[in-house]
Amino acid sequence: MQVLKFGGTSVGSADNIKRVISIVKEKSGKDKTIIVVSALGGTTDALLNSGLMAAGGNEQYKEELQHIEQRHLDTVKLLIPVQQQSSILSMVKKLCNDIEDICNGIFLLGEFSARTRDRMVSYGELISSQVIAAAFNSAGVTAAWKDARTLIQTNANFGNAMVNVAATRKQIKDYISTCKESLVIVPGFIAADANNETTTLGRGGSDYTAAILAAATDAATLEIWTDVSGMMTADPRWVSSARVIPSISYQEAMELSHFGAKVLYPPTIQPVLRKAIPVVIKNTFAPHDAGTIIQQKAAANGNPIRGISSVSNIALFSLEGSGMVGVPGFSRRLFEALSEAQINVILITQGSSEHSICVGVEAASIHKAKAVVDAEFEHEIAVEKVQPLLVETELSIVALVGEKMKSHPGTSGKMFGALGRNGINVRAIAQGSSERNISAVVATKDVRKAINVLHEEFFETTNKQIHLFIAGTGNVGSKLLQQLQQQQEWLAKHLRLNVRVTGLANSRKMIIDDKGIDFNQWPEKLQGGEEADIEAFVNIIIGKNFRNAIFADMTASDAVAKVYDRLLQKSVSVVACNKVAASSSYAYYRELKDLARSYNCLYLFETNVGAALPVIGTLNDLMRSGDKINRIEAVLSGTLNFVFNHYKGEVSFAKVVKQAQEEGYTEPDPRLDLSGTDVMRKILILARESGEQLEMEDITCNSFLPESCMHGDVKAFYKEMERQEPHFKKLYDAAAAANSKLKFVAKFEKGKAVVGLEHISPQHDLYHLYGKDNVVLFYTARYPSQPLVVKGAGAGAEVTASGVFADIIRATAS
Known part of the structure; x- marks a missing residue:
């Protein structure tokens, strides 16, 4: 016996149904095959929408019903030869008339109860399964159709029915033992209670139907055919590099499905787990892909994590108060109040201090939860032993799932480190003693980023x-x-x-x-x-x-x-x-x-x-290693060094500055360089990185530039420099007479910083500095007399860009 389930997308059109028939033909053998099918993709939502519109007095429900009917009629016409269409078209028309009658009643009553809702949405699977059975027969594959409501018995909890396992197993075995056909088509999702009232197994319940049938018939395998090639390491809509998980355990699959992996309906695992029936997730549109196999023990892959999943629309509430500490019964009362109000608890965390209990529920239930919990603890709140419930919304849960986490220390640290480095705040954490799941509550706006961060951290060994x-x-x-x-x-x-x-x-x-x-x-x-x-x-x-x-x-x-x-x-x-x-x-x-x-x-x-010289990096290394900066001497302007290395009094100072600007060594306004402002900023930064709390105004600047050059625009500046050429020539001649070079020097010592033009003799460390070079001399406790020297090109777009590039690469490690 084998059981195959095909989801709504797999049977969403006539062409897709033909694919299903082709797949089943390839897999048919001597064993019986049960095919469980969903409604045509989108039909359940359309039926629900029709009922809601009718309940709201909106007569457009009739147009929606016409679309549903026409879609199914068109599908029949595309699938089945004309001479065989009559009976199946009549069936579709009859069932669509039943839907319309129900909707008319909803419209008149203005009520859409859970019981009526179950009845309404059941028609999606009832129609699709009979159409698909007819398509198999018209394609020469003999198939019987069997109503799941005669096989699967539930209680009368409409919208959330529970299966009566013993009765269901007996009904299925009785049917299979008398069924002569080797292929049986069964509608998924729907069932009936002991009074033959239609119930449903929850959205996605067709998977569960298939699992129940597989367990009751001791099937060799259960195959779930969908529109992806297996369970994925993350949601492929959010993570482009998500990949198929080849092998996964029942427990891991259950955890992932509970935490949002929509490829598998959460209750599906339980029936097959008891019988150790392997489940294979396959892709209808890529049938030869291996897919994912779910079994007792997953194949090892060297990674403690199998997958990452999430649940959105979560709200947290916290019950807090000093009156809770050491007092038995608070937790029982809290969860009893929630249970009686039929509020499902998704996540729980409690500190060892017993001062607070944090609970995660669906966002839609949070106001109801607050009301019932506040009512339960009304006395304790009144006497201030407990605070009124604290509520947080717009949250999601991100979960890491993997059987092997318990044997890999540091997984939690790796997870929260990755989230923290990317600025994702974790509001609550839950981890069971099995260490199979680590769940973190984050802001919904961060959930996509969080999943990508974690997937990159745990799965992407490439880039x-x-x-x-x-x-x-x-x-x-x-x-x-x-x-x-x-x-x-x-x-x-x-x-x-x-x-x-x-x-x-x-x-x-x-x-x-x-x-x-x-x-x-x-x-x-x-x-x-x-x-x-x-x-x-x-x-x-x-x-x-x-x-x-x-x-x-x-x-x-x-x-x-x-x-x-x-x-x-x-x-x-x-x-x-x-x-x-x-x-x-x-x-x-x-x-x-x-x-x-x-x-x-x-x-x-x-x-x-x-620029790209390792000046700040070297200074940081000195400080981090415990050295102390005593003095800094530096030529920090590649612009000024270029200018004074090229100015000989033969070509005007203005022309040399212009050359420097044209070669990309100056700011757009060269006065930022020539005034000493740029050098002041640089020595200020070095002083601060040395541990000094200096401001710009604390730095002394001995400017060589005449005040008149500082007025007007850049064009006026060059014109005034030409007029002031005697001033610049005088500066050069004075240095030459002293057998020295002009260098614009920055100094920092004993908390004081000064910049200005100096005569540098041939014996000085700053003398042999050419072109646009910079040099920094660090005199420290470890380098008291012979300084640590950093020297090289200190200006130019190419080298500056390379320095930025290097910093970007350093930043990638954060």
Whole structure:
């Protein structure tokens, strides 16, 4: 004996039913075969909707019924030869007339009781099963049709009927022993009570029907045919990399189905479990796929987790109070009150202090639950031994399921670590002593992200998906995009990273693309984007709530620097080329550092000082290892070093500055570099990273630029520099006379910082510094007289972009 069940999608059209007939033909043998079928996909919902419209006095239920009838009539005409259609068309018409009569009664009474609802929705399976039986016979496959209501007996709990196992087993065995046909078609989902009143086994109950029949007939296998190729490691609608689970135990399958794996109706496992009947989940549309086999012991696969599932529309309530501690009976009273109100409890957790009990129920039941529990504990609430019920809504449960978790220490830590790193707050946790299921309650808005995070953590040994949002597409930003494109294959092969640029913004336009922005087309795509608004851009990033999200600021904008805190609070790591935030008020600098630590993400700004040189990283390593910074001396402006290395008094100072700007070594307004402001910011950042609480105004700047150069626009600035050429020539001549070079030096010592132009003699460590190089000398407790030196190119779009790139890769580890 074998039992095959075909779901609503599998029999949703004439073509699909033909597929079913073909599959059954291939599997037919000497053994009897029972085929359990659902209603044509969507019919049950349409019938329910008709009844609800009728109960609400909406006469459009008649149009809905006409659609249902026409769909079934059309299916018959497509499946069965014309000369054989008459009787089956008459059957469809008769049953559809019965449905209409029921709906007319509902309309007149304005009532849609559970009993009437069961009767109403039963017609979906009654019609489909008889149509399918006729289709088998017309295709030359002899099939009997048997009404499940004569086989499966239940109690009279309409809408949630319980099976009378002993009576059902006897009725099924009696029928099978007398049935001459080798193929029997049975409608799923429906049954009858002892008074022959129609009942149902719950939505998805066709699986349960098949399991009951399989257990009663001691079937060799139960095959459940659906529209996916087995149970999946996660919902494939949410996780694109979800894959089929080849083998799973009964207990694991039961856990996954209870927690939202819709491919299997939860009660299905129990009947076959007792008889150890294997269950195979197969795909009607890919019949040769292996599918999933559910059996007593699953095949080992080296992973303690079998799958990840979720339940939405959950609400939590907490019964709390000091009067509960050490007092027996509180839990009994709580759950009795819920049971009497027929409220199903999905999750329970209680602290060892006995101060509170947290319970998860369906969101639709929460107001009723609050009312009955508050009523039960009315006295304790009045005398303030217990608080009124605390309710939280818009929650979901995410569950990790796997038999082998109990032999793999650290699974829970791995789960909650992954969720925490991605800013997903866990409201409640439940884990049984079997350690087969770890359930976490999270906000519904986070559930999709949570499932993707966990699937990546436990199942994806290939690439980690990074969602990168970039603000600023100028010189440095465009170079970063080039480098990302160039390194895609290398990152995938060596670091198992897939860095997807999901958002781009500049001062004019912005775009978001969940699937990633094409590196070859980003300028055109950005040009056609919507008007730029950094607040809107950040709102989109937060709203998208992507896992492994990183924001890279390639601008010099105050406005962009002000949004870092919002991003860090959502566990979005921030990589900043922009120096504004780290050199703004100490309070904001400290806040950003603390937020990154609190929300398990990173705030990285290595390129704020020395472009791609490992200046801040080296300083951090010194501090973390217990060293103490005594003094810092540095040339921190690649721009100024380039200018003073090239200025010899032969070509005007203004022309040398212009050359530096054209080669990409200056800010858009070179005065930020030449005034010393940029260097002040850099030494301030180094001082802060050394542990000093300095502000910008605490730094002394000995500027060499005449005050007149600071007025007007950039064009006026260059014009004034030409006029001030004697001033710059005088500075150069004085240094040359002293056999020295001009260097704009930053110093930090004993809590004081100063920047300014200095004469550097050939004996000094800063003398041999060429082109756009930067150099930083760290004098520390461990390097008291011979400093630790970091030296190299400290300006230029290419190297700065590479420094940002390196920080992005560091951020992927958060």
